[in-house]
Amino acid sequence: MENKVYALSSSYSLFKGEFNDIKYYLFNIEDGSIYRLNEVSYDMLALFDGKRDANKVFTLFNDMYQGEKDTMMIDFKNLLQTWLDKEILITGGE
């Protein structure tokens, strides 16, 4: 796991809405695209605040959920890479 700090790009907005059930979305407010999330991916993305490094984010994420740590680590790394590739998360912060 790396010690870089990431934050949500200003082109994106996280959304949690209470309809008949709770829905989680990520909006690209520039091109209008919408990504569907679930609680796990929403919580994960919300932890990237531009202050914590990726190690700290995973530690906090791991503390929030009960599951197989190795699986969580693989999922975390895969999603982190996807979000970096799509420039949803950007490098920066303190």
Add this chain to the structure above:
Amino acid sequence: EGNKKEYQTPVFEEEQEMNFSKEIWEEC
């Protein structure tokens, strides 16, 4: 441990049939 949520595979999928409008949001 009792306060932890049950882990599920994270979902991240682009919606193909729906877009977001900043204008509609600010003012289906």
